[in-house]
Amino acid sequence: MKEEVDSLQHEKEQLQQKISQYQTSLPIDGIPVIPTARRSREASNALFHAYVADRTRKNWRFYPYSLILKRIFDTFQNTVTCDSAEEFIRSLNEWKINSLSLVQLRQAASEAVVDMGQTTSLITCKK
DSSP, rough: HHHHHHHHHHHHHHHHHHHHHHHHEEEEEEEEOOHHHHHHHHHHHHHHHHHHHHHHHHHHHHHHHHHHHHHHHHHHHHHOOOOOHHHHHHHHHHHHHHHSHHHHHHHHHHHHHHHHHHHOOOTOOOO
């Protein structure tokens, strides 16, 4: 019985030492802060991918359309900022002018078709 108690105490001390080592290796200020813009971008991407996955599960024909949307969504994320209401409106208008013209939309559509032809069999499929 005494051996078991000694063994358990020794194990307890080892675990306490490991806990102390892990605690000293943690950042002093707590969890590292991810910049708000990066968090927002990651959250937006996750929501977009979830939306595309959901819609594609419901109807596979949404997938080709999502390839075009992804390009438009990426330009939105790279252009529009939300630092203030004025900055949001200014950057949103800039994005609209620079990214939503028929020329850019046609280019996004043709690039999506090329990508779709390279990564899927949708174009060659006879269904």
